[in-house]
Every structure is written in C-alpha cells, then in structure tokens.
Amino acid sequence: xxxxxxxxxxxxFRRHATYRVATAAGVFTNTVFGFIxxxxxxxxxxxxxxxxxxxxxDALAYVWxxxxxxxxxxxxxxxxxxxxxxxxxxGDIAVDLYRPADLQAWWFSANLGRxxxxxxxxxxxxxxxxxxxxxxxxxxxPGTWLAFLVAVALGSTVSFAIWYLVAMSAFWLLDGQxxxxxxxxxxxxxxxxxxxxxxxxxxxxxxxxVLPWASMLQVPADVYLGKYEGWRxxxxxxxxxxxxxxxxxxxxxxxxxxxxxxxxVQGG
Amino acid sequence: MAEALRTxxxxxxxxxxxxxxxxxxxxxxxxWIRSTMTYRSSFALTLVTSFCVTFFxxxxxxxxxxxxxxxxxxxxxxxxxxxxxxGTSFGLADLTMxxxxxxxKRVRDGSLDTFLMRPAPLLAxxxxxxxxxxxxxxxxxGLLVLVWALVLLDxxxxxxxVLLLPVMLVSGAVIFAAVMxxxxxxxxxxxxxxxxxxxxxxxxxxxxxxxxxIFAQELVRGVVFVVPLAFVNWLPALYVLGRPAPAGVPGWAxxxxxLVAAVxxxxxxxxxxxxxxxxxxTGS
Numbered sequence: 306x307x308x309x310x311x312x313x314x315x316x317x318f319r320r321h322a323t324y325r326v327a328t329a330a331g332v333f334t335n336t337v338f339g340f341i342x343x344x345x346x347x348x349x350x351x352x353x354x355x356x357x358x359x360x361x362x363d364a365l366a367y368v369w370x371x372x373x374x375x376x377x378x379x380x381x382x383x384x385x386x387x388x389x390x391x392x393x394x395x396g397d398i399a400v401d402l403y404r405p406a407d408l409q410a411w412w413f414s415a416n417l418g419r420x421x422x423x424x425x426x427x428x429x430x431x432x433x434x435x436x437x438x439x440x441x442x443x444x445x446x447p448g449t450w451l452a453f454l455v456a457v458a459l460g461s462t463v464s465f466a467i468w469y470l471v472a473m474s475a476f477w478l479l480d481g482q483x484x485x486x487x488x489x490x491x492x493x494x495x496x497x498x499x500x501x502x503x504x505x506x507x508x509x510x511x512x513x514x515v516l517p518w519a520s521m522l523q524v525p526a527d528v529y530l531g532k533y534e535g536w537r538x539x540x541x542x543x544x545x546x547x548x549x550x551x552x553x554x555x556x557x558x559x560x561x562x563x564x565x566x567x568x569x570v571q572g573g
Numbered sequence: 574m575a576e577a578l579r580t581x582x583x584x585x586x587x588x589x590x591x592x593x594x595x596x597x598x599x600x601x602x603x604x605w606i607r608s609t610m611t612y613r614s615s616f617a618l619t620l621v622t623s624f625c626v627t628f629f630x631x632x633x634x635x636x637x638x639x640x641x642x643x644x645x646x647x648x649x650x651x652x653x654x655x656x657x658x659x660g661t662s663f664g665l666a667d668l669t670m671x672x673x674x675x676x677x678k679r680v681r682d683g684s685l686d687t688f689l690m691r692p693a694p695l696l697a698x699x700x701x702x703x704x705x706x707x708x709x710x711x712x713x714x715g716l717l718v719l720v721w722a723l724v725l726l727d728x729x730x731x732x733x734x735v736l737l738l739p740v741m742l743v744s745g746a747v748i749f750a751a752v753m754x755x756x757x758x759x760x761x762x763x764x765x766x767x768x769x770x771x772x773x774x775x776x777x778x779x780x781x782x783x784x785x786x787i788f789a790q791e792l793v794r795g796v797v798f799v800v801p802l803a804f805v806n807w808l809p810a811l812y813v814l815g816r817p818a819p820a821g822v823p824g825w826a827x828x829x830x831x832l833v834a835a836v837x838x839x840x841x842x843x844x845x846x847x848x849x850x851x852x853x854x855t856g857s
Contacts, residue, residue: 327765337772340792341780345637345644348787352641483618490626499633506639 309406310414317418321426328426335372335431342368343439357503363530366442367501369435370526373428377420378460378521380498382489383468384423385416390472390481402565409557413465420461444529452539456525459546463520466553467492473557476564497523517553520546589694597693601701609706616707623710627664631656631718634782645787650725651814652784657719658738658806659781662745663774664712670750672702673757674771677764683855696754696845726814734813737828744830745805749774751837752800754845761848777802785811785819793819797826804833 321328343365350361359367375381389412392398401408435441444450471488475481493499495518502513502523513519524542533539609616634656638649647655676699679685688698728734756770777796785793785807796802797819804826811818812827 324765326763327768330763330766330768334768334772334776337776338779341776341783341788344788344792345783348644348783349637349641352643356640478612478615480612480615483615483622486619486622486626490622490629493626494629494632499629500636504640505636 306406310410313406313411313414314418314421317415318422319418321419321422331376331427332430335375335427336434339369339372339431339435340438342372343435357501358532359501359503359530360442362440362442364501365435365439366530367526369432369439369441370529371498371522372435373424373432374457374460374522374525375498376423376427377457378496378525379464379468380492380496380521382485382492383416383464383471384419385412385465386468386472386481386485389469390475390485393472393475394479394481409469409554409561412469413462416465417461424457442530445531449529449531453525453529456528456542456546459543459550460521460525462550463517463546463553464492466550466557467517469557470553470560473560473564476560492518492521495519496521497526501526517549520549589697594694594697597697598701601698602704605701605704606706619705619707620710623707624714625710627660627711627714630782631660631714645784647784647786650722650727652782653718653722654726654814655784655806655810656782657715657717657722658741658745658810659778660715661712661719661742662715662805663749663778664708664715665742665746666749666753666774668705668708668712669746670700670753671708672704673700673753674767674774675703676757677760677767680760680852681764681855685852686854689852695849699757728813728815737809737813741806741809741830744834747834748801748805748830748837749777751834751841752777752802754841755837758841758844758848761852773800773802777805781806790820794821797822801833801837804830 346364346368347361350356350359350364354361356364371380376384389398392401401411404411436443444453467488471484472481474484478484495502495513495516497513497519502510502519504510505513514523524546527533528539528542533542634652637644638652642648644652676685679688679699679702685699688695688702691698752773753770756767756773759766759769777800780788780796781802785803793803797804797808803819803822808818808822808827809830818824818827
C-alpha cells in the first residue's frame with residue numbers, strides 16, 4: 306500500500322516538473338515580488354528597528370522565505386484544490402472513489418510530490434537571489450536548516466489539510482469558487498504572507514499566531530531565524546503544527562465520510 | 574481545419590471596428606454574467622471576498638502605519654492616495670481584461686480555434702471570456718480608499734490637479750490593460766508564461782501603492798523608462814501632492830500619462846497581431 310502512495314507522490318513530482326516554462330515564470334514573479342516587498346520592509350524597519358523582535362536582516366529573510374514557500378506551503382492556493390473541485394463538480398470523483406485507495410491519502414501523496422518539486426524548482430532560486438542582493442540572515446548551521454525543512458514539511462501538511470477540507474465543500478456547494486476565495490483570503494492574511502504575524506498588534510496578533518495558518522509561514526520562518534530556544538522551544542513549534550495537522554486531517558476525513566455517504570454524485 | 578481558419582481570418586478586417594469589438598465584448602460578458610448568476614450564493618461570496626482580498630491588502634498598510642508615522646517621508650493620506658489611484662486603475666483593467674491571463678490554456682488545448690472561427694474580433698472574445706463581475710469588488714475598494722485619501726489630504730487644489738485625477742485613473746487603467754494584452758500576446762508562443770505578466774500587473778499594482786522614495790533608484794527608473802508603470806499614478810500623483818518628480822525625469826512627464834497609455838496600446842496591438850499570426854493550433 307505504501308508503495309502505491311510513493312508512486313503517486315513520485316507522479317506528482319514528475320507531473321509538475323514537466324512544466325518548465327511555468328516554473329521559470331513562477332521564479333521570475335516570486336523574485337520580482339521579493340524585491341518589491343523587501344523595499345517596503347526596509348522602509349518600515351528603517352523607521353522602527355527591531356519591530357516585532359526582528360532585525361532588518363531577519364525581516365528581509367522573512368520576505369524571501371515567504372516568496373520561496375508560496376507554492377510549497379500553499380499560501381496563495383494549495384495548487385490541487387481546483388482540480389479536485391472540478392472532479393467533484395463533473396462527477397469524475399466517482400471514478401476516484403472506486404479506486405482501491407483512500408481518497409485523502411491519494412491526494413496527500415500527489416500533493417507531497419508537488420510540494421517537493423516546488424521547493425526545489427521554485428523555492429531555491431528566489432531565496433538565493435534574495436540572499437545575494439540583500440545579504441539577509443542565514444541559519445546558524447546545518448542543524449537549523451534541517452529544523453527548518455521539518456517545519457516546512459509540517460507546514461505543507463497543514464496547508465494540504467486545509468485545502469482538502471475546502472475542496473470537500475464542493476460536494477455540497479458544487480461551485481467551490483466562493484469557499485476557495487474565502488480560504489485564499491484567510492490564508493493570505495493569517496499566514497503572515499503580507500506582514501509577519503509578530504508585527505500584528507494586540508489581540509489580532511495573538512489570534513493570528515494560534516490559527517492553523519501560522520504553521521505555514523510564520524513558524525517555519527521563526528525556526529529558520531532561530532527564534533525558538535533550545536529543543537523545548539523547537540518541540541513546542543512542531544507540536545503546534547502537528548496538532549493542527551491532525552485536527553484538520555480529521556475534519557477532512559469526517560467531511561469526506563459524510564459526503565460519500567449522503568451526497569449523490571453529479572451525473573451527466 | 575487550417576484552411577478554414579485561414580479563410581475566416583482573412584475575411585476579417587485587419588483592424589476590427591471599435592463598435593464591433595464593443596458589441597462582441599458586451600455579448601460574451603453578458604452571457605458569463607448570466608451564467609454566474611446561476612450560483613447566486615457563490616457569486617455573493619466571491620464578490621464580498623474580492624472586496625475583502627483587496628481590503629486586507631490595505632489593512633497591511635494600516636498595520637504599518639500603526640507602527641510608524643511615515644513611510645519614505647510620505648504620510649498616511651499620501652500613501653492612501655497612491656493606493657487608491659493604482660487600486661482603482663488596476664481594478665478597472667482587471668475587471669475588463671483580467672481573463673486574458675488564462676488564455677494560455679486555450680492556446681494549449683486548441684480551444685482558441687473555436688474563437689477564431691467566429692466572425693467577431695478575437696481580442697474582445699478572449700478578454701470577455703469567463704467575464705467575472707466579482708472583480709468589481711477591487712474597483713469599489715480602490716475608489717473607497719481614494720475617497721478616504723481625498724478627505725484626509727491637505728492639498729492646495731488647482732483646476733489642473735482636479736482634472737489630473739480622472740485622467741490619471743483612466744490612463745492608468747489603459748496602461749495596465751495594455752500590459753495585460755502584451756502579456757497575453759506572449760502566451761501564443763509560451764502558454765505557461767502567464768505568471769510573468771502577473772509580476773508586472775499585480776506586482777506593479779503593489780509597487781505603485783508605496784512611495785517611489787523607498788525603492789532603489791534603478792527600480793524607479795525602470796518603471797519610468799522601460800515598463801512605464803510610473804505613469805499610472807506615481808508621476809501625476811507626485812504633482813498633485815506638490816512633490817518633485819524622481820531624479821532624471823523631465824517635468825512635463827507628470828502630464829504625459831495619456832500619451833504613454835496611447836503608446837502602450839499601440840505596442841500591445843502590434844504584439845497581439847504578431848501573436849495571432851504565429852498561432853498554429855495544436856494540430857490534433
């Protein structure tokens with residue numbers, strides 16, 4: 306069974322690796338946005354050094370981590386939900402449900418392959434360009450890089466769980482666009498994509514830091530910047546991400562079970 | 574198939590009448606609006622989120638000004654003016670031409686052929702394809718911030734400055750629209766390159782929300798002389814605010830937005846025609 310999912314994951318990787326022009330275009334766009342955001346952050350941190358506990362170099366690293374993780378952690382759309390929703394809308398999902406594999410595990414594996422490709426294809430280059438031009442904070446050692454990668458993997462898992470749940474709504478609504486937009490909006494704002502969550506003021510900041518979206522960018526970035534002290538701090542961060550992953554996976558399963566029991570698949 | 578395509582293309586005017594394009598655009602857009610209204614609740618949600626997405630974008634600037642009193646020497650009201658002008662212009666362009674970025678899919682799967690067979694201007698058909706009325710949310714939000722900025726601003730208004738505002742909004746929208754058409758033209762050759770256009774449209778919109786003083790001088794010169802996005806709002810807005818134009822930019826440039834918009838349209842038109850001519854369908 307595990308071999309099947311490994312094959313699906315490899316397929317996901319290869320499928321996205323086929324679109325080289327799209328990858329190059331994505332890298333270009335991420336780099337351009339990285340530049341624009343960097344200058345706005347420089348202006349902001351010029352006025353308020355140490356804002357949110359970040360030095361200017363930390364803030365610049367944060368910008369480029371965000372650009373590198375956009376597709377990996379589904380900060381602006383999970384990258385698979387449109388396809389899944391379309392299958393639900395057209396009724397093709399019936400074929401998927403007949404397969405001797407679990408629907409959620411199937412899509413998770415495919416998404417894992419996609420994320421891995423996006424990390425290599427779209428993450429590394431913008432990060433390197435940003436580091437060369439802006440000379441921002443780099444992790445203190447290989448251990449921190451490794452810890453960062455683990456946090457990214459967990460963040461990508463939470464992202465999958467959220468987008469899967471979003472896609473499940475299409476069983477009831479058929480046109481998933483509205484829910485996708487809402488999820489997109491929530492993700493964009495509460496992941497810290499627009500502004501680091503530790504710069505958010507008061508209660509809004511506290512709320513934002515405990516919502517699941519915090520696991521997708523803020524936590525990995527803080528791991529990268531070494532903001533968690535010692536093993537205990539790091540374990541706490543992973544536990545936060547892990548808990549949300551488990552809860553949201555469970556919710557996705559429940560929605561899937563309810564949908565396949567009650568909903569009549571679209572014919573046509 | 575290729576034969577049929579050629580005759581249909583040759584029988585069409587090289588320069589379609591504006592009235593033809595407008596009629597086509599209205600018909601196709603109207604069809605998509607009726608189709609969207611089938612799922613009313615979903616439409617209401619998307620309209621609200623479209624408004625909110627752009628509003629959250631502005632919340633970031635509000636949050637920034639919660640921490641600082643000025644960005645690059647610009648006050649909140651001044652940044653809001655920049656935000657409102659580019660937001661409205663970009664919103665108008667996105668509402669009318671935003672569908673162009675998805676044309677790559679039609680080139681790849683060959684469904685563009687259907688469009689070429691119809692006796693109607695291609696650009697109008699593709700631009701109105703999947704017309705999304707929800708994108709009006711962005712225009713509404715941009716206008717709202719603009720009005721807010723105008724209330725807050727302490728500017729000595731002259732007739733020229735008052736006139737410059739609507740000119741700036743319209744020229745800005747035309748410049749953004751031309752960039753979108755230019756980007757779509759490239760899709761005839763590279764179907765997957767749509768994101769490059771985003772970095773000039775969405776990216777340009779983000780860039781123009783902030784004062785030019787915070788960016789590197791080379792970057793500012795780039796959007797004045799290479800991709801003339803600075804004419805969308807930076808240059809005219811600097812005049813309205815009574816601030817000097819960026820170094821190396823002639824003084825009359827603040828009034829040149831309509832001219833630049835016209836030139837952009839010309840370039841985009843040439844690129845579009847070159848794109849159509851090189852279109853070879855998928856062959857399957």
